[in-house]
Amino acid sequence: MSVVLNIEKKTLDIKQEIIFNNQSDDTLTSIVLNDWNNAFSNKNTPLAKRFSDEFYRGFHLAKEEERGSTINLIITDATQQFLSWQRTEKNPDYVVVQLKNPLLPNQKINLNLSYITKIPSEKFTKFGYHNNGTVNLKNWYLTPARYENHAFIKNSNNNLDDIANAISNFEIDLKIPTTLEATSDLNSEKTTDNNGFSNYKLWGNNRTDFSLIIEPKLNFESYKNSSVEVLTDMKSNKLDNIQKAIAIDRIVNFASDLIGKYPYERIVVSQTDYEKNPFYGLNQLPSFISPFSDEFIFEIKFLKAYLNEYLKKSLHLDPRKDNWIYDGIQVYAMMKYMDENHPKAKMMGSASNIRLLKSFNLTNIDFNGQYSYFYMLMARKNLDQPLGDPKNTLIKFNEQIASKYRAGLSIRFLDDYLLNDAVKTSIQQFYKKNQLEQVSRSDFEILLKSNTTKDISWFFNTIINSRDIIDYKFSSVLKTQDSITFSIKNRTGTLIPIPVYGTKKGQIVFKQWLDINETDTTFTIPRNNADKIILNLKNEVPEYNLRNNWKKLEGFFPNNRPVKFVFMKDLEDPYYNQVLYVPSIYYNLYDGLTPGIRLHNKTILEKPFVFDVNPSYSTKSNNVSGSAFFVVNQNFRNTTLYNARYSVSGSYFHYAQDAAYLRLNPTVQLRIREPNFRDNRKQLFLFRQVIVNKEKSILVLDNSPENYSVFDARYINTKTEVTNHFNFTTDLQISGKFGKITGEIEYRKLFENNRQINLRLYAGSFLYNKTQSDFFSFALDRPTDYLFDYNYFGRSESTGIFSQQYVLAEGGFKSKIATPYANRWLTSFNASYSIWNWIEVYGDIGLIKNKNVKERFVYDSGIRLNLVTDYFELYFPVYSTNGWEIAQNNYNEKIRFIVTFSPKTLINLFNRKWF
Numbered sequence: 001m002s003v004v005l006n007i008e009k010k011t012l013d014i015k016q017e018i019i020f021n022n023q024s025d026d027t028l029t030s031i032v033l034n035d036w037n038n039a040f041s042n043k044n045t046p047l048a049k050r051f052s053d054e055f056y057r058g059f060h061l062a063k064e065e066e067r068g069s070t071i072n073l074i075i076t077d078a079t080q081q082f083l084s085w086q087r088t089e090k091n092p093d094y095v096v097v098q099l100k101n102p103l104l105p106n107q108k109i110n111l112n113l114s115y116i117t118k119i120p121s122e123k124f125t126k127f128g129y130h131n132n133g134t135v136n137l138k139n140w141y142l143t144p145a146r147y148e149n150h151a152f153i154k155n156s157n158n159n160l161d162d163i164a165n166a167i168s169n170f171e172i173d174l175k176i177p178t179t180l181e182a183t184s185d186l187n188s189e190k191t192t193d194n195n196g197f198s199n200y201k202l203w204g205n206n207r208t209d210f211s212l213i214i215e216p217k218l219n220f221e222s223y224k225n226s227s228v229e230v231l232t233d234m235k236s237n238k239l240d241n242i243q244k245a246i247a248i249d250r251i252v253n254f255a256s257d258l259i260g261k262y263p264y265e266r267i268v269v270s271q272t273d274y275e276k277n278p279f280y281g282l283n284q285l286p287s288f289i290s291p292f293s294d295e296f297i298f299e300i301k302f303l304k305a306y307l308n309e310y311l312k313k314s315l316h317l318d319p320r321k322d323n324w325i326y327d328g329i330q331v332y333a334m335m336k337y338m339d340e341n342h343p344k345a346k347m348m349g350s351a352s353n354i355r356l357l358k359s360f361n362l363t364n365i366d367f368n369g370q371y372s373y374f375y376m377l378m379a380r381k382n383l384d385q386p387l388g389d390p391k392n393t394l395i396k397f398n399e400q401i402a403s404k405y406r407a408g409l410s411i412r413f414l415d416d417y418l419l420n421d422a423v424k425t426s427i428q429q430f431y432k433k434n435q436l437e438q439v440s441r442s443d444f445e446i447l448l449k450s451n452t453t454k455d456i457s458w459f460f461n462t463i464i465n466s467r468d469i470i471d472y473k474f475s476s477v478l479k480t481q482d483s484i485t486f487s488i489k490n491r492t493g494t495l496i497p498i499p500v501y502g503t504k505k506g507q508i509v510f511k512q513w514l515d516i517n518e519t520d521t522t523f524t525i526p527r528n529n530a531d532k533i534i535l536n537l538k539n540e541v542p543e544y545n546l547r548n549n550w551k552k553l554e555g556f557f558p559n560n561r562p563v564k565f566v567f568m569k570d571l572e573d574p575y576y577n578q579v580l581y582v583p584s585i586y587y588n589l590y591d592g593l594t595p596g597i598r599l600h601n602k603t604i605l606e607k608p609f610v611f612d613v614n615p616s617y618s619t620k621s622n623n624v625s626g627s628a629f630f631v632v633n634q635n636f637r638n639t640t641l642y643n644a645r646y647s648v649s650g651s652y653f654h655y656a657q658d659a660a661y662l663r664l665n666p667t668v669q670l671r672i673r674e675p676n677f678r679d680n681r682k683q684l685f686l687f688r689q690v691i692v693n694k695e696k697s698i699l700v701l702d703n704s705p706e707n708y709s710v711f712d713a714r715y716i717n718t719k720t721e722v723t724n725h726f727n728f729t730t731d732l733q734i735s736g737k738f739g740k741i742t743g744e745i746e747y748r749k750l751f752e753n754n755r756q757i758n759l760r761l762y763a764g765s766f767l768y769n770k771t772q773s774d775f776f777s778f779a780l781d782r783p784t785d786y787l788f789d790y791n792y793f794g795r796s797e798s799t800g801i802f803s804q805q806y807v808l809a810e811g812g813f814k815s816k817i818a819t820p821y822a823n824r825w826l827t828s829f830n831a832s833y834s835i836w837n838w839i840e841v842y843g844d845i846g847l848i849k850n851k852n853v854k855e856r857f858v859y860d861s862g863i864r865l866n867l868v869t870d871y872f873e874l875y876f877p878v879y880s881t882n883g884w885e886i887a888q889n890n891y892n893e894k895i896r897f898i899v900t901f902s903p904k905t906l907i908n909l910f911n912r913k914w915f
Helices: 036-040 046-053 241-258 271-276 294-314 323-341 349-353 367-380 396-418 422-436 441-450 457-464 903-911
Strands: 002-006 011-021 028-034 069-077 094-103 108-118 135-137 168-177 181-184 187-192 197-207 212-215 221-224 229-232 266-269 472-479 483-490 498-504 507-514 520-526 532-535 550-552 563-567 577-588 592-600 609-618 623-635 641-656 659-673 681-694 707-720 724-734 738-750 756-769 825-836 839-849 856-868 872-880 896-899
Touching: 036 046, 036 069, 069 094, 094 108, 181 187, 181 197, 181 266, 221 241, 229 241, 241 294, 241 323, 241 422, 266 271, 266 294, 271 294, 294 323, 294 422, 323 367, 323 396, 323 441, 367 396, 396 422, 396 457, 422 441, 472 532, 472 550, 483 498, 483 532, 498 520, 507 520, 577 609, 825 856
Parallel strands: 002 168, 229 266, 563 577
Antiparallel strands: 002 011, 011 108, 028 094, 069 108, 135 212, 168 197, 181 212, 187 197, 221 229, 472 483, 483 520, 498 507, 498 532, 532 550, 577 592, 592 609, 609 623, 623 641, 641 659, 659 681, 681 707, 707 724, 724 738, 738 756, 756 825, 825 839, 839 856, 856 872, 872 896
């Protein structure tokens, strides 16, 4: 390639020659070239859709000059004949070049390319041009795709750093202004001409990718040892170069000894590479409260980034299909490194030494122990996916965290089971073979099986290629002075070896691997003075439930778990019944500020049974109030119906100044998802009985019954992302005095001009209505909320600021119309459209029908300040059935607002991109 950088236009002018050698046994009529930079060219590419799926708005809202593309592409052959090529609208990130003549095995062809690469902004993926003048290039040139199994691999850019390039030799002439410096892991020579340009000659063989960073000031420092030169700009202001050099040398030698010698002379480990794949946990902590030393943080960050670059650059697999091998070796190596260099390190660092925190299981977990919890977080949510699945099919949390960690845990598990360095030897052989020929996961499997006499087919069939969960427990234990006889029950039917430990006063006295061939298997082993036997003590096996893994051999109660009270939040501790307590605060107009204490068992990992009891004190009414719920969760692993949730909840608060209510709510929820976990469509069936007991109020004269019970059956079908949101809900309510059915459709669309439209259609009708008031009627602008579903601050108010709280439900009107209720049927249509940023215009129209009265047409319109959708909004009425409201008296009383204080609701807003 001959490449000229235009830093003002953010472009690369490229002249390129590809000498393509057909090393396959097939005759080729076309060649596929990866063109991943062109994935940034518009808002409809697979990359743009990926951003939208994960609720990233930045790409859709970006300016045109911030996007990247590949333009003016011309391709000719050695005779200067133009070759036709196709780049489809659906897949704009690879080019299919049609050959004039078939290319036979072992034949070569010269392709000459001319094109301009427009560099995207770094704000989308961290690679591209920075505002400080730095250009960190990634996938910026056209290159042949990997050819495997009689076909080119046609992967689109999904921001997963998994391009499948063919192995190539590179020769590059790079021309940049002399005010800039270039850093690359290719071999390089620099010369300067008299025209204000620096010329770099770059070259390297047997590569699928390389790093190239261009910056105004050279920030990369060089560290050399006997095997490789490391170029890095990783930040650590408090470490000097000697401290960094010692850590880097230790890590480079460790990787070389464990995996194999890096095949190239140089490697670039950049801060950008680390930020793209950070060590989750470390990256969440502000520097001023970090419980780790500066040396430790730099070492772990560099270890993570170095191993990632080391494997991605030198291990030439299909990184999308065989991604678990990259992740597995990387995390396995990180765990081995910690065992060798920081064996006493804890997950929470020096916080583990603080006496006040000693009771938290979180502070007692070893540093390597955290990996299994991140995997278990997804397994307990029933969101884990097979390790062997292609990388682009994984949901974000699995792709970046849980599946990575489980892959490393799985290889470590196999290493513990096989012993004799069988896994380490296999990794080294695989890495060496990879330098000589193209390899895949089948080669890794063959090598692992060849280095042991044990049958390890289960490792690939179950651990890698399925999402079967593992859960063993003791079913019976008989002990004598000298031996222990016990039975192991396999609760899931997954036949996996598991280790059993014997401990005495917390110290390990024996360990033995058990090969389990049946559902219930009995073993007899020497006791060795053990006072407790434990399955999977060190969590070598990625097991679903550790709470049933141990038995006491002494004492009258063999498995009594003491109750342990823990403040705020903690990780699950299998040896205790944890009760977490946390102060709570609630507010409504009638109870005032309501402080209380929450007692619950919800640790970070989900549980099959959850309780949450929140007694509180109402400062305004001077009495006890509060809420409680009890939940049983049942997961279904292999069906679209993935979760059933059975719950009973209750609450006791005031609904008026002089009256309280008690609400009981037994519920069954059935959750359905698509077979493709990345699909954002979710469905829910909800069945509940809402039982309400209200005290009589002399201040609220709505003729509402004091005691009532309503059966509610609801179906919800929703699919949401940044550019599109669709929700359909239908609801059936049956009570002694009434029956009603409703339907609601919501649609939100973000257009390419960054305007947004929101549409909602609601229709509801009574099946029968024997009530004597409007308490159960359809509401046009403010539902009575007889099921107590909405968080009204002043639910009985008809005047004042609390009456202006808005809930988008039923009619959805913002203006208060003279006929606010319908006791026969109601239908309404709500719409809003953005005119500038978060400022929108809205309009509502509706038809309401009451008994013995002709249906009435109503409407309203105004301005909506959509600051955070569904969480903080303001509505300013302008014109409605009431006339010009903006010109009427007491206009401030007509303004409506949405405010949400619930931390859980707000957290869900930010978490949705991960799950």
